[in-house]
Amino acid sequence: MSLLTIDNLSIALPKGADRDLAVKDVSFTLDRGEILCIVGESGSGKSMSANALMGLLPEGVTPSAGHIQFEGRDLLTLSDDEMMALRGKDISMIFQEPLSALNPLMRIGDQIAEVYEAHNLLTPSERRKRALELLHEVGLPDPETTIRAYPFQLSGGQRQRVVIAMALALEPKILIADEPTTALDVTTQAQILDLIEDLRRNHGMAVLFITHDFGVVADIADRVIVMQHGEVVETGDADTVLLNPTHPYTRALLDAIPRLTFRDSAEQAAQPILSVRDLNMTFTSRTGGFFKKQRVVKAVQNATFDLYQGETIGIVGESGSGKSTLGRCIVRLLNPQSGVVEINGQDISKIRGQELRHHRRRIQMIFQDPYSSLNPRSRIGTILTEGLIAYGTDKATARAKAAELLTLVGLDPSAMSRFPHEFSGGQRQRVGIARALALDPEVIIADEAVSALDVSIQAQVLDLLADLKTRLNLSMIFITHDLRVAAQVCDRIIVMQRGEMVEFGPSAQVLGKPQTAYTQSLLDAIPGKDHEAALAAQGAPA
Amino acid sequence: MSAFWSRFCQNRGAVIGLIILTIVIICAVAAPFLFPRSPWSMVQRPFLPPFEMDGLPLGTDALGRDVLSGLFHGARVSLLVGLVSTVVALAIGIPIGALAGYYGGMVDDALMRFTEFFQTIPSFALAIVLLAIFQPTLSYVILAIAIVSWPPVARLVRGEVLSLRNREFVEAATLSGQSNLRIILQQVLPNALPPIIVLASLMVATAILLESSLSFLGLGDPNVMSWGYMIGAARTVLRTAWWLSFIPGLAILLTVLSLNLIGEGLNDALNPRLRKRTS
Numbered sequence: 001m002s003l004l005t006i007d008n009l010s011i012a013l014p015k016g017a018d019r020d021l022a023v024k025d026v027s028f029t030l031d032r033g034e035i036l037c038i039v040g041e042s043g044s045g046k047s048m049s050a051n052a053l054m055g056l057l058p059e060g061v062t063p064s065a066g067h068i069q070f071e072g073r074d075l076l077t078l079s080d081d082e083m084m085a086l087r088g089k090d091i092s093m094i095f096q097e098p099l100s101a102l103n104p105l106m107r108i109g110d111q112i113a114e115v116y117e118a119h120n121l122l123t124p125s126e127r128r129k130r131a132l133e134l135l136h137e138v139g140l141p142d143p144e145t146t147i148r149a150y151p152f153q154l155s156g157g158q159r160q161r162v163v164i165a166m167a168l169a170l171e172p173k174i175l176i177a178d179e180p181t182t183a184l185d186v187t188t189q190a191q192i193l194d195l196i197e198d199l200r201r202n203h204g205m206a207v208l209f210i211t212h213d214f215g216v217v218a219d220i221a222d223r224v225i226v227m228q229h230g231e232v233v234e235t236g237d238a239d240t241v242l243l244n245p246t247h248p249y250t251r252a253l254l255d256a257i258p259r260l261t262f263r264d265s266a267e268q269a270a271q272p273i274l275s276v277r278d279l280n281m282t283f284t285s286r287t288g289g290f291f292k293k294q295r296v297v298k299a300v301q302n303a304t305f306d307l308y309q310g311e312t313i314g315i316v317g318e319s320g321s322g323k324s325t326l327g328r329c330i331v332r333l334l335n336p337q338s339g340v341v342e343i344n345g346q347d348i349s350k351i352r353g354q355e356l357r358h359h360r361r362r363i364q365m366i367f368q369d370p371y372s373s374l375n376p377r378s379r380i381g382t383i384l385t386e387g388l389i390a391y392g393t394d395k396a397t398a399r400a401k402a403a404e405l406l407t408l409v410g411l412d413p414s415a416m417s418r419f420p421h422e423f424s425g426g427q428r429q430r431v432g433i434a435r436a437l438a439l440d441p442e443v444i445i446a447d448e449a450v451s452a453l454d455v456s457i458q459a460q461v462l463d464l465l466a467d468l469k470t471r472l473n474l475s476m477i478f479i480t481h482d483l484r485v486a487a488q489v490c491d492r493i494i495v496m497q498r499g500e501m502v503e504f505g506p507s508a509q510v511l512g513k514p515q516t517a518y519t520q521s522l523l524d525a526i527p528g529k530d531h532e533a534a535l536a537a538q539g540a541p542a
Numbered sequence: 543m544s545a546f547w548s549r550f551c552q553n554r555g556a557v558i559g560l561i562i563l564t565i566v567i568i569c570a571v572a573a574p575f576l577f578p579r580s581p582w583s584m585v586q587r588p589f590l591p592p593f594e595m596d597g598l599p600l601g602t603d604a605l606g607r608d609v610l611s612g613l614f615h616g617a618r619v620s621l622l623v624g625l626v627s628t629v630v631a632l633a634i635g636i637p638i639g640a641l642a643g644y645y646g647g648m649v650d651d652a653l654m655r656f657t658e659f660f661q662t663i664p665s666f667a668l669a670i671v672l673l674a675i676f677q678p679t680l681s682y683v684i685l686a687i688a689i690v691s692w693p694p695v696a697r698l699v700r701g702e703v704l705s706l707r708n709r710e711f712v713e714a715a716t717l718s719g720q721s722n723l724r725i726i727l728q729q730v731l732p733n734a735l736p737p738i739i740v741l742a743s744l745m746v747a748t749a750i751l752l753e754s755s756l757s758f759l760g761l762g763d764p765n766v767m768s769w770g771y772m773i774g775a776a777r778t779v780l781r782t783a784w785w786l787s788f789i790p791g792l793a794i795l796l797t798v799l800s801l802n803l804i805g806e807g808l809n810d811a812l813n814p815r816l817r818k819r820t821s
Contacts, residue, residue: 360718365713365717369710372710372711373709375711377733378728378732383711386728387715387720390718390721390724432714435718438718439719
């Protein structure tokens with residue numbers, strides 16, 4: 001008898017949604033002490049299934065068929081009160097964004113104690129004692145201090161540990177983890193995954209782990225369910241699914257994962273197209289006040305490198321390492337304190353006003369978020385032409401060029417008359433790329449350009465960028481936190497830590513024989529390395 | 543557009559508001575045709591109660607003027623004052639708010655202190671002072687109302703612009719060499735429009751109330767018939783002829799109520815995500 005059995009669960013979406021059922025005929029079981037991963041791309045219904053389990057479906061979305069059997073009861077038939085008693089005690093959940101899962105105005109200790117309070121358990125002093133034990137168990141340093149801290153005083157990884165501590169407070173039988181590591185750095189992600197493994201082993205908990213990342217699946221899962229468009233397309237042991245996928249969709253997803261492979265460096269031209277010398281950027285908080293010291297963050301320190309025609313340089317590092325700040329200083333969205341940024345021998349780091357506007361077209365940027373990088377109230381045609389028009393191109397020529405660009409990035413020119421919201425994330429990112437190309441820039445900076453995309457879309461966009469690069473001989477700076485993506489597209493790689501360039505060299509050298517412990521730790525933290533080794537041992541996939 | 547319309551119509555109050563406002567607008571437009579005589583001219587004996595004489599369904603006031611005619615002509619004034627003063631207030635508030643939010647720093651500080659200067663003075667008192675200085679003509683009444691009602695617009699626009707100016711599409715526009723003015727007009731303001739529209743619909747209502755209050759105090763234009771003037775003129779006979787204050791008061795109430803209902807409906811229709819739980 002399994003701990004949890006889901007039978008033919010279907011969840012109906014409100015009328016007017018893009019499909020009738022968010023989840024269709026999903027059945028699976030979860031056993032004690034097992035980690036079951038549900039994998040799928042966005043919109044596959046993986047989170048909906050978990051929310052149905054917790055009775056947390058959004059308004060208008062209702063289960064339309066099926067049963068969820070847990071300890072002899074059907075969770076779908078329970079009343080709100082019965083469900084409330086169950087939540088936290090028998091089934092608890094951790095979320096993607098730990099900052100929004102915690103109350104910003106409550107101390108950590110009180111938030112954990114509140115879990116007991118909600119279920120009327122223990123006395124206040126016992127609650128406090130348990131909170132300390134839990135913080136200790138989830139590996140937070142110095143629990144006595146942490147218990148009095150507010151969420152904003154902790155790092156992302158520490159917050160996620162607190163959320164896990166809260167989920168564990170009542171020793172639940174099932175832990176649902178909805179993309180718990182997606183918002184975290186790779187190194188932190190690896191630690192949290194280890195923690196979840198340990199807890200599973202020590203408490204015999206069953207874990208339902210929802211993720212889009214097959215690397216994570218390979219590291220943690222016992223069994224895997226692959227979902228597509230609300231339906232389960234494949235289930236099985238982790239090893240079987242990952243190494244011998246039977247469904248074409250699973251295979252496509254697995255093939256889309258970038259591998260840590262190195263490419264040969266492009267030949268270097270004699271003259272660098274972009275050269276950055278001793279670039280410094282420091283952020284100072286606006287006011288210091290009498291009792292508080294002014295906060296000074298050295299975001300970029302003495303960055304120095306050359307970019308040659310047709311070359312791609314990757315900038316990698318954890319969040320807060322200054323990689324985005326460096327990119328923004330180069331395009332002059334930020335004004336660097338000191339240093340030189342030369343394009344073809346001309347320094348653009350100090351020019352201002354009109355002169356700066358004239359040079360803007362020489363460096364363009366591709367942004368991370370395909371949703372916020374296009375003006376929701378402008379048509380695609382306007383978005384692509386307004387830059388050209390600002391530089392004095394007449395409207396007809398600009399529109400012809402925009403149509404050409406859309407074809408180049410694999411979209412139909414008819415897209416010109418449509419609005420951004422009519423396109424998917426991947427298509428929007430293509431529009432973003434077309435916009436960056438519109439002004440014939442000498443250098444393109446891609447700031448986490450594929451991080452917000454599903455893995456199969458990510459692969460398509462990376463292919464597009466590689467194709468454009470060879471066709472147009474683009475020079476690119478590629479900012480990313482994903483070393484595998486960097487390995488795939490970059491000729492040379494800069495590794496940044498706390499604003500400093502700790503390593504710089506050809507990709508094969510930096511990622512193959514890292515010189516610093518920091519780079520090594522980033523490499524070690526990449527999820528799914530064992531899987532890759534297994535794949536290699538298995539030989540080239542058929 | 544049709545999606546906007548259907549969301550608007552889901553709010554029953556908003557539809558009722560729209561119907562009332564349409565009736566008021568029709569009255570205002572039809573006034574010179576239905577009542578070609580000046581609303582100031584005496585037509586019958588004073589204090590004729592409503593429903594007593596054919597042709598004068600709402601009776602006459604203290605000087606024998608037709609109340610219904612005054613009501614129709616008053617609708618013209620009220621709507622005119624409400625709309626024009628709102629437009630003028632938007633014309634002052636939007637640029638100030640947009641510049642403050644977009645440029646930040648010193649510009650923001652200077653413009654916001656200037657705005658606070660107006661906000662710290664009670665708006666009705668300021669309007670009275672302004673009208674005491676100016677001539678009490680309709681255009682000055684409108685100007686005075688606009689001057690006291692733009693600060694909330696500036697604050698709202700500033701807040702919206704602050705949150706929009708760091709969006710990636712604004713940065714992309716900067717990088718594509720567009721001028722700051724173009725970015726503000728093309729990228730930022732269109733996205734700040736929904737809350738401004740909602741605020742504007744409520745400002746029309748407030749402006750109508752302000753005009754009525756000013757006329758009640760005798761600070762309005764003495765040459766135009768307005769609802770506020772009618773109430774003001776009738777207040778001395780409140781006990782003997784209460785309907786003379788009640789009828790124009792009801793007109794103000796309905797018009798302001800309809801504008802508020804419409805504002806709420808617009809809010810629902812323009813920010814569908816904020817609504818969800820109210821139904």
